[in-house]
Amino acid sequence: MNDTTHDLRIRPGGPADAPAVLGMLDAAVAWMNSRGNTEQWGTVPYSRTSGGVERVRRYTTEYAPYIAELDGTPVGTLVLDCGPSPQMPMIKPAEEPERYVRLLVSDRRYAGRGIGEALLAHAADETRRAGVSLLRVDCWAGGGGELVAYYERNGFTPTDGFLAGAWPGQVLERRIG
Numbered sequence: 529m530n531d532t533t534h535d536l537r538i539r540p541g542g543p544a545d546a547p548a549v550l551g552m553l554d555a556a557v558a559w560m561n562s563r564g565n566t567e568q569w570g571t572v573p574y575s576r577t578s579g580g581v582e583r584v585r586r587y588t589t590e591y592a593p594y595i596a597e598l599d600g601t602p603v604g605t606l607v608l609d610c611g612p613s614p615q616m617p618m619i620k621p622a623e624e625p626e627r628y629v630r631l632l633v634s635d636r637r638y639a640g641r642g643i644g645e646a647l648l649a650h651a652a653d654e655t656r657r658a659g660v661s662l663l664r665v666d667c668w669a670g671g672g673g674e675l676v677a678y679y680e681r682n683g684f685t686p687t688d689g690f691l692a693g694a695w696p697g698q699v700l701e702r703r704i705g
Contacts, residue, residue, distance in 0.1 A: 536642075540592070541594055546581075555636050
């Protein structure tokens with residue numbers, strides 16, 4: 529982790545954080561598109577996609593959201609659940625209790641400051657505190673596998689690949705000791 533993360537505070541999130549989360553998601557779509565990636569999340573701002581606002585509302589009310597802040601400004605978010613989304617039937621359920629990263633996104637203006645890594649470390653800590661030893665995530669596996677490699681650098685191991693329509697995905701897991 530780099531020095532900026534020493535000032536990073538991670539706190540539980542809630543409904544009041546939905547606008548900040550939507551802003552980070554919209555900025556992430558614009559950033560990906562500027563790099564030529566239109567397949568991962570499409571080209572429409574997340575806040576304008578069908579169900580996008582409702583999904584973020586559920587993330588901040590029905591699951592375990594965490595907000596990373598620098599000097600009181602939200603700069604990242606992670607949402608934990610007890611398993612993958614039921615809307616993803618191609619993902620096999622775990623055969624043991626698990627924690628599942630439903631969302632990880634950081635504010636692109638703070639890229640390279642270890643925010644995602646700090647949030648993933650927090651997810652591991654929360655998983656351990658819950659007495660669970662399996663943390664999983666699924667992600668887009670296209671684009672040369674950059675996102676899969678990111679999770680591997682953060683201690684995850686690829687398990688099952690899947691296709692959601694034409695969208696290539698990868699499930700990864702991390703054992704928590």
